[in-house]
Amino acid sequence: MSKSTTFRPILRAWKRYLELLEEKPLQTKALSAGAIAVAGDVIAQKIDTSPDHPNWDPKRTARLGLYGMALSAPLTHGWYKVLDKRLGVGMDLTTSLKKVAADQVLAAAPFTALFFVCNSAMEGASGKEIKHRLETNLWPTLKANWAVWPAALAINFRYVPFKLRVLVVNILGLGWGTYLSVVQHRQHAHTNVHPKLPDPYPKDSLPVPLYPPGNIKEV
Template identity: 40%
Template sequence: MVLRWYQSKLAKRPLLTQAVTTAVLFGAGDTLAQQAVERKGFRNQDVARTGRMVLYGGCVFGPAATKWYGFLQKRINLRSHNATIAARVAADQTVFATINLGVFLSSMALMEGSDPKAKLEKSYFQGLKANWAIWPAVQAINFKFVPLEHRVLIVNIVSLGWNCFLSYLNSSK
């Protein structure tokens, strides 16, 4: 029933649906980071931090990922299906992942009122190494088995844990 409702929203307004879904799951990832990893307790939940994650997920990552996956689907098509998947993963990890991590850390720094350059120097390469340990395999499976309209959703589901890590990485002193 929920999947049918989601499918109908996705068919009518794909960008908006994926942006809202991403916003919710980015917020959930941050809450998971604060409650399960940092063990802050709900009274000490940093609501502004969660709000920043929701804003980034809904306004930046969701729309960007939706357009990016459409671009990959349209522009990277080789003779072999497996070569196409490998080329899409390579493009995703060398272009999108590297840029997105920089934009994420920089925008979080700006919203927090701190120095983006310092945040990038402190966290970028640690985050990128963690990204490359997880996401190439996830994206290979995503590009091989998941229809285009559901790829952002799959990334968002896997991102519950990833966003928990990103939120922790961003907030670590």
């Protein structure tokens, strides 16, 4: 079997994906985001071998997939439109850096907080538990995000066409989604004791690796 024959189904699938991005952009991006969120949680559950999670929890995976599809994708789709409207649709370096700055200053904290709040609420956590998770997890998660995500965003805004940015960011963000899933659920034991998670980017540490590469952002 020739290489062209082997890759033909992949090329057809890619062509169809591009067509769907034109025909039904939001729905296609939402389904992509949901599928990658599911993959991220499956990986996270393989990594997280704590006694509280000895087996795969399909409900947990479904919650993450629902969040990615129903909330994260539509919200970021609208946010990217705002960035293009306010800062321009150009892919030059100056415009790209302005978008990175606006995204990280204005959107990173609300989107990260929304992730913790929504997923905790779907788990049935109380208002007090949700507040505690935000207090202990939000700032360390944001510092990790700011350490690795701006570079990925800059490349995406600078070189990737608008309709493909969600796919690129979702693929790059698979590692970040895995990280968020682990952070979100490591405190899920229904006890009155919620140990504070370690800071993923402490002051005295070396720079964190470039992977996982940033906040899940869907256009």
